Amino acid sequence: MGRSKRNSSANGTSGSGGDSSSTAPSPKKPRVRIRGYEDDDVPRHESRRSVEKVGVSVGVVLIAVVAYFTWQGYLETRVNTPFDSEKIVTQEMMNDRERLWGTYRPGNYFGMKTRSPGSPIFGLMWISPSQYRQGDLPLRHWCEQGDNLKKYGWLEHDGTNFGVQELIDGEVKLTTSFVKNPQASVYGTEWTVRIRVEQSDFAVRNASQVYVFFYGSFEEGHSGWIMNVGDFRLDIYPRGDDIGPEFSLTTRSRGPQTITQLIRSSLRQVQPGVIGLPGSVMSAQETGAASPDFVSYQLIGVTPFEVDVVFRSEGRSEIAVPFSGAAYDSALKAWREKFNKK
Secondary structure: OOOOOOOHHHHOOOOOOOOOOOOOOOOOOOOOEEOOEEOOOOOHHHHHHHHHHHHHHHHHHHHHHHHHHHHHHHHHHOOOOOOOOOOOOOHHHHOOHHHOEEOOOOOEOOEEEEOOOOOOEEEEEEEOHHHOEOOEOOEEOEOOHHHOOOEEEEEEEOOOOEEEEEEEEOOEEEEEEEEEOOOOOOOOOOEEEEEEEEEOOOOOOOOOEEEEEEEEEOOOOOOOEEOOOEEEEEEEEEEEOOEEEEEEEEEOOOOHHHHHHHHHHHOEEEEOOEEEOOEEOOOHHHHHHOOOOEEEEEEEEEOOEEEEEEEEEHHHOOOOOOOOHHHHHHHHHHHHHHHHOO
16 A cells, blocks of 8 residues: 655645744934935935035135235235334435535445435545456456455444545555545535555565556536535545556546446556556547546555545635645544544
């Protein structure tokens, strides 16, 4: 007799046993509300775009505020408010005859001028032929670093009456000084400059040949008259055991900034080993149209030697004793002693 086989699947169950656990429900997604909308209503990319717009707007506002205050600060710097205080320099002080003349030429090794507009200018140049290099004429005038002076500057200067300066150019030492003439009819309107040239402590030779130039440039085109001064003249008194030839230049210049080149280009060889100024140099047009406004004196000497340049009023020039030599020595000594007692 056959035995029927029971099918285990008839009861709907697996023979190996099924998973009787039920499936767990998924967690509920949190709802995000932006500007009154839920995230179900606003796409996420639009939410990010809204936040970015807010950031840009805030940045623009901040930049505008910073720009406004920066502009206001700039405007404050453009307002010129008068300084309500006593003036340091007044017109009365400009007319002070005691201080009319002085060494008011910064940038030059030595020079004299007045404080008046259109003042003539006087100045010093020199050449030490021993320092000559091929193609380079060592003409000293402006305070140039390339001149390689070992020393220059005022030793004593009271700002009004006198001054003493020392310049060391290689083997040569120049001592420049000035004193206002105490015998002038109006004190401060006449003066004397002394230029002493000698061997420096760095010299390896006993003596040196030096070319000294003293010039005057007159912006108003008058070589013998100055506003606030009147008629004047310059007298030159050289002293030394070996004073060589003297030369001069009378011409027209194109302003103080061209004087160095004017002297340099005017020098000519006058004899073997000697260069000098050519005298009067005026073109045909200049001769008939205008008077010269520049004059220079040149002296060639062997150290030691000195030159006194005396500036005085024309009306006194024929009767007054030149403020030079022993008279100058005495006045300079008195001023130096008074200065060093302070």
